[in-house]
Amino acid sequence: MNNSLLLPLILLPLFGALLPPLFHRFGRTASAWAAAVVVAAALLLLLSLLSPVFGGQTLLYHADWLPAYGLNLSLRLDGLSMLFALLILGIGLLVILYARYYLSERDPMGRFYGFLLLFMAAMLGVVLSENLLLMLVFWEMTSLSSFLLIGYWKYRADARQGARLALTITGAGGLSLLAGILLLGQISGSYELSVVLDSADIIQAHPLYPVTLVLILLGAFTKSAQFPFHFWLPHAMAAPTPVSAYLHSATMVKAGVFLLARLFPALAGTELWFYLVASTGMITLLLGAYHALFKHDLKGLLAYSTISHLGLITLLFGLGTPLGAVAGVFHIINHAIFKASLFMAAGIIDHESGTRDMHKLNGLWRYMPHTATLAMVAAASMAGVPLFNGFLSKEMFFAETLHQGWLGDWSWLLPLGATLAGVFAVAYSIRFIHDVFFNGEPIDLPRTPHEPPRYMKVPVEILVALCLLVGVVPAWTVAPLLATAASSTIGGELPRYSLAIWHGINTPLLMSLIAMLGGALMYALRHHLFALHARCFRPFDAKQVFERLLYKLILLARGLTEVLENGSLQRYLGLLIGSVVLVTGVALWDTPLSGPVPSAEVDAVTLVGALALAASALTTTIWHRHRLVALIQLSVVGLVVSVAFVRFAAPDLALTQLSVEMVTIILLMLVLYFLPQHTPAESSSLRKGRDLLLAGGAGASVALLAWGVLTRPYQTIGDYFMQQSLPGGGGHNVVNVILVDFRGFDTLGEVTVLGIAAIGILMLLRGLRLKMPAADGEGRPWASDRYPMILAVISRPLLPLALVVAIYLMLRGHNMPGGGFIAGLVTAIALILQYVASGIAWTRARMNINYIKLTATGVLLSTLTGLGSWLFGYPFLTSGFGHFHLPLVGEFELATAMLFDLGVYLAVIGSTLLVLANLGTLTLINREMAEEN
């Protein structure tokens, strides 16, 4: 059941892809050999599995990848995948040989073979996957690796654009296919082919069948260049010809029809299938055939011919009949063989003559008769001339077009279209031969053409031989392969069919005849047709259209992005605020605003405070353009808020707010010096109105929330802290015990924030060049008295006094309002006062403390205090305290939380001074810099 040889089939080229680049340093041939050996090994491995597959077995391999989501590394080798694997590896080997001679000295060959093997691995993965999701994995990998191959000559714009076009179209198809496969998996309950292929009834009866089908077909059609997605293929011809020979004959584009074949049992047979697939195939068939005739570029002709033949195959599968499928499989084989050889021949011509333009290429028969012969055989096969392989499958195709039953009275349309396509095929095949090898003399070719190196023709010879062999003795050559492949495609009994060359005189033969004669006639009339074509069809360059479209798309995207992100902070903030208002409004929409708790009376003093707060908040806002004035108004707000904390019994908060207030004022004064003193009036009244609306909305939202909460009862964990503070935390001041003990972790984070902010600010100030105003806002020169004497004299003795107050606040913080943070700020303010009063130089001479280290030491002390609890087997930051007794002193308390608080104290001093002193020093630095210049 689990055949372990399947995985190496893919892994060999996958990892083998690394070899050519590695061997490249030993020369181009070494690189080619490395690639060839890898592929040959894989081919041998595949051939070793030939007999069980031909014996009707389906070899499976399974390994879990992500089984819960249906993604498995399960592989399958049955007839169909055997056929494709043979094509991929066989033709791959020939292409490697061919490319060795095709690529020039300056082409990085190791990279080429690397990409090629990567692509080969992906392609093998597609055909060998048993799991549909796995198939998709490889499917997308073929798109990616072919992107690299098409863009191989990256310096050429057409290569780059062709690659991107191909990737975009096939990538889009891949995404659609993904969706389709997911749906298919949902419907059939599994992504394993063996299950899916057995679930045709469920699938086709499912309401999602049409969607699924369309999504999957989009994948197949984009890959196989079916109308209307065909236009990427001609532009992929910018790739080196070996790539075209490989990707556009046997592999990449065949992935699409492979998918049709693979899922044939599960999806085919419905009316919808017929209409979608067959009509797409028919249109593509005709369209490709028509355009092929009018291409003057050799590879262009072949590209449209490929499109046409892919349409043919698609049409065959679209018929939904077993025989149609057999014919489809057969044509896959034949097309791969003759088209690969034609591409190679075209490559030789291009390589040796320097052009692919059929206007210039004439009469090459004289220069390269051998190549011409090979090309003629292959072209005959393409035209469906008897005795060549193309004829056999084309006959089957003509026969099948006569037997479909969906179109009723319109059934004649199919054979008519098929014959018409045949006419064109014959015409462009003749053209390929006659225009190039005969038809007069070459017209200023870049090079004088001659036969290519010997080994460059070997691949063509092999393929052409196959054309002949299959064409003449199909039963001895292709029959078993076709039978195996077709039977596993259909997934049941093979219908009766015959590979004989001669079936007697019948309608298909007639159709062939018409095609031959008509084709010859058409070629004869080609000059009139070219003129007509040129009159009716404006040249349409899909690539340019795509590029233009893409460009417009990018412009559109850029426009949209710029409209959304106009780089205006005001808008971004406005959106945030607007969102706040919106969600609050939505949430509170049908909720009663007030709760049951009665409100307390307002006393007169509080009312006055409220009035002061409201007035100063409003004046701050109204006069915000006069920055200093607004700042003073703002200070009033701060003062009143502090007093409010006193009023509502929160002395710790009041102390903290007051000291932070002082530091903030110093901070803002330091900064304002370097900024404009006034804000220009620049907001339009519309903007003001919008902002007022937002501000009002935000204010109302928060007010509603506050009112809502304040009028509702609650139960709080606060009671626990009130009870546990003394016995558990050893302190009377519950707020402080929470800060240093219950929630000491928050405090540690908080001082860390302070420290980081200080470091960050230091970083911002480094190298900062600032303009120092020579006069104040009104143009007055600054006063000359730098250090007012009275201020200096008072500040100095104030320092020890303030320190004593700080020590007092800190030591009693655990039991009474105070604590390390406030003490730290008091100390810092007293110190910064020295800077203000006596100057930087004076202060530095007296206090040479590294504030960074002080800050770090503080945080470190707090952290280490926390870590200390590990020594006692307790979690981080567990505090301990005890009551001690000393003679003379009496009883006193010691707590580890005090050590923690000491750390906070130091960190606060350090970081506050780090910020303020360094901001202050800015002027000194800038003055020095100004003097230097």
Add this chain to the structure above:
Amino acid sequence: MKHQRWLPHPHLSILLLIIWLLLVNSVAPGQIVLGVVIAILVPIYTNDFWTDPPARLRLLPLLRYAGVVLGDIVVANVQVAILILGPAKRLRPAFIHYPLELESEFAITLLASTISLTPGTVSADVDADGRGLLIHALDVDDDEALLRHIRERYERPLKEIFEC
């Protein structure tokens, strides 16, 4: 710059001890011990910041001076209150230059503070050379009387306290 001494500023230390005891609002032995420690340590650590303290300081005159100033503040407060409550038209404000006899910055500062603390006068500026004070007075009729008052009542005692 650093000249560590055990008690760089004994007066300051005493002041700090008093402040400590006032702060803790207690004279428990433990607090006194702690206060003494603080009163010794803090001046040592802040010594560098107070490089030019008064060379000498006479405690008793200082206390007497404090008493005088406090008394003056109370009296002046009442006077100025009456002035403020009355019509502003009646007031006779003036900037008066006061030539200083004091030389130590500390003493000058103390004088300036005293002037500012006593209602009715504010020391608005110190001359660049430190030889005079600019005083703004709310209501003066006799400049010389004011200058004399300051000289006699405040500057002379301060001289006595801080200078020879």
Add this chain to the structure above:
Amino acid sequence: MELLVSLLIGLMVACGVYLLLRARTFPVVMGLIMLSYAVNLFLFAMGRLGAELPALVGLQGQTSDPVPQALVLTAIVIGFAMTAFAVTLALRANSELDSDHVDGVADGDETGGGGQ
């Protein structure tokens, strides 16, 4: 009382937000400070306003909820750190962009596309 405090908080938020939406860094920083006053008061008020006594052990009477106070203390400190950073950054931006406009655009250019 509850209504009064709610209204005041709302007013401060409104003023803060209005300043926050100004185009120059300094008013924006003032807005942030105003906003943090409001938020601190709000957070504190979430512990209700009826208390007469601070959250100290051993007092007779209704003590205030200590938890929001602790949170506000943390918030004040963090807010201060952030304000300091923001205001320094404003300085830096003013120096680097030659403008104290929040988008770094020259004077008189209101909505300015800072763009990419």
Add this chain to the structure above:
Amino acid sequence: MLSLAIEAAFAMMSLALLFNLWRVVRGPDLPDRILALDTMYINTIALIVLYGVHEQSGFYFEAALLIAVMGFVGTVAVVKYLLRGDIVE
């Protein structure tokens, strides 16, 4: 008696603060506003002490003390700014 006096004192302090506020708002010059703010700080000390007596609680002493020690720093900073622009030099 005491509570009545406290009420009256509260009323007077409120009025005082309103006067200060008026001057902060009215200006006209920056020193006026700063002076008014400084006075507000000092009146706040008085108010807090008064509130302490009213609440018969000593917990608010530190707040008043802190203003007494630090309240002038803001004033000094702003004034230094007016004088020199550069407050730390």
Add this chain to the structure above:
Amino acid sequence: MLVEIIVSLFLLIGAAFALIGSWGLVHLPDFYMRLHGPTKATTLGVGGMIVGSVIFFSTQGEGISLHELLITLFLFITAPVSAHMLAKAALHLQLERVEKTRDVARKNTSGPCGK
């Protein structure tokens, strides 16, 4: 009762001076004159409160409470600095003064700072 009366008296004195000082701030015609209002009345304003508070708490039966005096001490140290600096600033900004202000300055009329 006596204590209550004394405390009440001091509180009222304090409040009254605070109020008068603030009134001066509103009422006086120029900045230099306004400067006298607060720096004077508030010293006694706060002082009155402090004394009231000291007496009040010292008579509550929990021992003498003098720490409020520190407030006055610190205020006496710091308040003159504010006043001085403000005056300096006003001189520097050359704020208008009422016309009748006499200048008994030894040097020049615009104050010592006006260079």
Add this chain to the structure above:
Amino acid sequence: MSHWIILPIVLPLLSGLLLLMGRSSALLRKRLLSLLSTLMLLPLALYLLYLSSDGDYQVYALGNWAAPYGIVLVLDRLAALMLVLTALLALPAVWYASRGDDARGRHFHALFQFQLMGLNGAFLTGDLFNLFVFFEVLLIASYALLLFGGGRARSRAGLHYVLLNLAGSSLFLIALGVLYGVTGTLNMADLAGKVAAAEASEAGLLHAAALLLLLVFALKAALLPLYFWLPTAYSAASAPVAALFAIMTKVGVYAIVRVYTLIFGAQAGLLANVADGWLWPLALATLLLGAIGALAAGKLRTLVAYLVIVSVGMLLAAVSLHTPEALAGALYYLLHTTLVSGGLFLLAGLIRHHRGPAGDHFITAARMLQQPPLGILFFIGAVAVAGLPPLSGFVGKLVLLTAVPAGEQQAWFWAVVLGSGLITIVALSRAGSRLFWKTDESTPAGHRLDPWQLAPTLLLVAVAPLLLSLFARPVMEYTGAAAAQLLVPEGYVAAVLGSEAPLPATILQGGVQ
């Protein structure tokens, strides 16, 4: 109680502090210390992953105060996963930075460590206010890191980033305040219980708090309409910083996952799944607009920044579904996108340094001296980030596509994901074509690649998506288990609140007599 849980927070804190203590000139020693500390986080996180893998919650009561009173750290599968992810991303980033980017200013490594501390703390904490604190830690560190190196672009972007986030922090506090004001608690497990039991009269307020929190997290996560700041900010940051920032948006996503499964999840009574209705459409729109932005991008850094936005849309759309499959897929996708986009930022840095004055702009420029390795890395990274097979992006996308329940939601999700996938492919192929193909061949630019910068880039861009894809099954089994655990918050609540409160410790009881 295992002390290991606190280490991811304390270790970077301590090394950050030590880094500040050292002399500023000793850069080499700082690099070593920072690398070592970051390196140690990885085994530590893996050990915690192992600890959490049996499905038990590890609860660490800080200060020995039991929940809901004290702050607890809670280690569950999700938290462990995020710790591992952080370590996995941080190590290459700091490694890369140590080759010179850290020398453009001071204290890079200290800031970096603090950032890690903040991230790890945010992932571990079980307390909502503590989450706020750690948000602030990681934000303030990120402000500084974003601005590290200086320059105009950084100043402008930094200003926007900082001011927006400051407003966001205020919002966070308001939301927290309402939650506390109604429930009286801050512990997330406790909140879960209180919210679930909330009565109709309280529901409106809680609803508002929930949505305000959502805004806060959405701002961090960069969800429409709050993502506009991100592209400029991320593309202004230096490469290693931007790489580390790849996880910053994920902190927002993490917080959304945590809060809207635990507190406002399906069990939350009147407030069940309040966020979903907002998240779903906004996430889809974010996804689409992010892809459009990627198409519009003019340089690689900006493009990658938009891809970060795309990933956020993808993640939050999945999160809003609240199904175990979607959540499991989202967590897998989160791993993938964080590592790969981090790596792409590093790669953009490399390309910038090697492409002369053109930098990483999509304009024609001289070819790079050592183009192939960069080209290969870009290709692999593009494949991974575009969700193409066979790398982790595809697996993640596949898993998410299958996770959406069939029906209208599925149609929307598939259409948007696949459509934006196509746009992404177009954008990336255009970018790659411009950077590596359309080059001026005459004189190569740049200098030889520093293998020590290439290696961390390779790890994130190529090795990570490959391994994640190869080992998708075990990874998905873990994320599946994590998702299952998240959707049964009762277990979390029981683990945090269930145990008896330990007695408060009194280590020094007694003392000297």
